[in-house]
Amino acid sequence: MSRSDVTPAPAAHPRSSYAARASARLAGGALRVFLVVAALFWLLPTLGLLLSSFVSPTDLNSGGWWQVLTAPSRLTADNYQRLLANDTITGSLLNTFAIAVPATLLVLVLGSLAGYAFAWLEFPGRDWLFLVVVGLLVVPVQVALIPVSELFGSIGLFETTAGVVLFHTAFGLPFAVFLLRNFFAEIPRELLEAARLDGAGELRLFTRVVLPLGGPAIASLGIFQFLWVWNDMLVALVFADSAHPPITVALQQQVRQFGNNIDVLAPGAFLSMAVPLVVFFAFQRQFVSGVMAGAIK
Template sequence: MSTPAAVGRLAARAASGAVRVFLVLAALFWLLPTLGLLISSFLSPTDLNTGGWWQALTAPSKLTVTNYARLLGNDTITGSLLNTVAIAVPATLLVLVLGSLAGYAFAWLEFPGRDWLFLVVVGLLVVPVQVALIPVSKLFGAIGLFETTAGVVLFHTAFGLPFAVFLLRNFFAEIPRELLEAARLDGAGELRLFARVVLPLGAPAIASLGIFQFLWVWNDMLVALVFADSAHPPVTVALQQQVRQFGNNIDVLAPGAFLSMVVPLVVFFAFQRQFVTGVMAGAVK
């Protein structure tokens, strides 16, 4: 083994080790606020006012589940979690179903004005949510959907569909035409072709889209503040309402905020394999 080659390999290993150490440190730094929130949720308000969350690292006896007991006894917070589920799940399913159907139509069906309609869909991607708040509020007020769960679901669905159609159309368009033609020759209609061939092949992209849509809806606060029922708000609005006049209701906010983070984390890790597969497939295509 020549000396230059050995030096090069050692340098490559050292650089790889340095990159790994940097990534680990970056991950720990990124997770530090989450760790602080978790520990704060188990500290009493008195301990939090007298010191930071890091005091629990040297005095673990200060940790208590009292905050979670109070949280579960707070009907506003527990009800808001259910309200958030009632908004996030339908808004995600509707976007997946309608986006998949529209993506397949734009990719493989011939109809008048298809390309122009797809350009309109792409143009809708640049429309910010804030632009639609006032006109949609007037529309929902006229038809009786203002301050209703259905109104929030429809708003999230409408703004999630352009990206869904754009993403899935491009993904479905990469399916080999020969595969679809073979299925048609076997007597498969468009719906059967979509259900038996296109959906299984597009499952990674659909799963990735579902994760993005669910996280966006679950963590949304702006749309919920405007359109949701003020008497039955989702969790983001309910936590904002827990702010006292002269300070934060930390004994409710900390465990409530952590619980609101747990659900998206569980969804992400549950579908992590499909998410990575979809992202990698999109990168290759």
């Protein structure tokens, strides 16, 4: 076959390539617009709550929170002043911290120790005991309310902060052990053996090698546990002291006693929601690292 018999492939028409690029850009732009609109709809309740917390009850009753979009002068910080003057709400925020922080730290410490033991220590019945821990993941909180209430009542922990912390710790540990055990098990055995050859004991191995490597998973677990405890209402409603409730119960009591007390409810609800958001964004990098590490492994 001669060179003259070989026909070159036709070159792509410039108009067709331009149309393909234009259609791809239009599709990408439409997707971005859709995502922006969906995000705005998703954030609309939060925006409404935020603006409601800065609007006086009179303006809210007369026209709603959206009127400040055209009349920003109606925004006021009087609601937050009333909130700070409300001892029930401010005390409930402190009580919520007193419950959420210890419950989170206990789950992280005990879950890390147990996860390391199940991953790297040999002891009789380890696998069977781990199966029991995994089985506890399917136990709903509602099943334990009555028996735990009777137990706490007999030992003097009913309607106490310590009782709420212990309940959250007990129900947070199975997931913590399951998550951290699987994460710690992915650590290379050679790394641990090298540390043992250097004379590191189990405690030093745990604190100097395992914990730094498991930092992303521990941070992710801490975020989940804190959010769960902070936003909980059922356990707090049953076990917390009615005279010193956490923020979720305190807001519920405000609704029950003062149905139109929007000047306290709106800023209180926004502060209750803002604290978990601050915690999430503060540890966002560790959370993403933990999720990515788990996905890769």
